């Protein structure tokens with residue numbers, strides 16, 4: 042239930058990304074992968090993800106693009122055919138626990154680029170004005186994961202069910218997350234999630 046609430050809010054909130062510059066890895070914007078170079082750039086020079094409704098509000102997802110991505114097996118970030126055996130999901134900690142999301146998978150290169158550069162994921166202290174400060178960390182806990190798998194399915198309600206991972210890579214503000222940072226982020230969701238499901242994620246946390 043928590044995940045669904047967060048997902049709905051993220052699809053509906055107009056987030057201005059122009060207010061805070063993101064902290065980039067080493068201060069250098071990573072090289073844009075070839076498959077993302079056809080995307081338009083927003084006012085700050087960022088490639089606008091294929092799924093975004095508005096170039097300056099990339100947390101507002103396009104429901105028509107979502108339907109196309111699932112039906113035509115297109116990358117959620119670049120919009121091009123997937124074609125890979127191993128696919129990637131960029132998830133928040135709660136999604137890594139439930140493994141039920143709204144967003145379809147992406148190319149590995151597209152997912153890694155997003156995890157390292159997406160302003161929403163890099164600016165954990167940015168809070169959209171209509172979100173209560175007490176709930177802010179539920180929407181942006183500061184940690185995200187690139188979940189690489191060869192298995193996913195879409196259920197009758199249109200939810201994407203993610204299979205077990207081949208690899209799991211945690212990020213905190215664009216760099217590798219520490220175990221403590223991931224545990225802190227998971228703690229935010231502990232009252233809302235099945236503890237047994239959280240325990241299943243433990244082997245996939247950073248070792249240090």
Ligand SMILES: [Zn+2]
Pocket residue numbers: 076116117118119120121147148151
């Ligand atoms: Zn892609």
